[in-house]
Amino acid sequence: MKIIPNLSVDCVVFGFDLTKLNILLTKRELRDPETDALLFTDYTLQGHHVLENEDLDNAANRVLKEKTGLDSIFLEQFHTFGDTDRIKNPKDMLWVKNIYPTVTNQVITVGYYSLVNSAKIHPDKKHEDTMWFPAENLPELGFDHAEIIDKALSCLRIKLSREPIGFELLPEKFTLSQLQILYEAVLGRKYDRRNFRKKITQLKYIIPLDEKQTGVAHKPAQVFIFSKDVYERTKKDKLGFPI
Template sequence: MNPKIIPNISVDCVVFGFNIRSKSLNVLLIERKLKSKDSNELIIDDFKLTGYHMFENETLDQSASRVMKELTGLDHLYKKQFKTYGSPNRLMNPKDIIWADSENFNLRTLTVAYYFLISTNDVNLENRKYNPQWFPILNLPELGFDHEQIIAEAHEDLKLKSLHEPLVFKLLPNKFTINELQNLYEAVLGIEIDNRNFRRKVIKKKYIIALNEKQVGVSKKPAQLYTFSMDIYKKADEKSYLINI
């Protein structure tokens, strides 16, 4: 027996990923396409966050994890519930009304928003449902519903948390260079960081461990690789973090 949905409660998931090569913080979006029943003309052609109604037999966290698993094939990822959106006008754009009607979607739907953190290297998007695609947060396509606002507010929450918690390491591979870590902070926070000061702070932190390894497959001189230890971080007497702005 298929689980019953709660028709006016949904979850929307902002999936953040960091692209090491382009040095950009990205958001995972899915296509929203709809053709006219009369002319077969494409009347909606944009993107949106992935999300779905909550089932009656699950918690909000379970709903978000289910949506994420369907989108990426991954589970047990870092997730943060950050806000509920319930404006009576949030689905009243003309295109959104058409879409809601085609999907039998309740126009007075509340959505509980989560964001997830993932290394883009960890997910294979080929042949996945809804054709998910990464977009730089500074160059997003046209978005449906109030998803531009949801992404912006998720980003603000991530910025604040990144100043005090080691969240950014969820966006990196297990092994990384100091330059990659700095590039990530700059992408998340939208600032430029002095290279020498940052490196000096990083190598003093006991929870950032130098490995007996260097980069491979690079054309320039390979850089030292490091890893982050959550165990050491939790045991550290001094929790001052890498970035102060």
């Protein structure tokens, strides 16, 4: 399959480990082709060129599948980055010249973000250079990926404050505290415990189970599930979080 040289997708994979928001990044190294000396190392998003005759959304799904092993996860297109000087940093220009010498210097990239429960991505031999970083504390990034991540996060915030997509970041069964920590981590603010629970428990699509948390050294919490089904049917009762 031939790539389309001037078009790529980049995926910002957000993960939540029940504590904080993380972003999946892949280590990039450039070595001198002659001396093998390490020229630089940094981290990048999961991206790849779109293939000829491939839908854009499929390209994003393919990249995710290849880089994380995950299939059919939440994926949302958020912005397309098309400045001609996107690749302007000397290290990036060097990298492109070495790795993709055939690629035009004007590549536009379509940004997607996806939401996964971090536990689902195991540290994998095949992808040992790919790992989670706290969204609050990212390493040095390549290309314009810092900008792409900023935009992804601000789009995610708007989306999360309007639609119940946070469950994509949680295990199927979760506690209300976990849900609250998730909202706080993504939206970057705190909520009052009782007010948060009051709001959540009046949503019919967040359903309490007859089941408790196990293996914790304190009072175990009740566990809940999110019903997409009930949500779709009752979309009228809206979820709105003031940011």
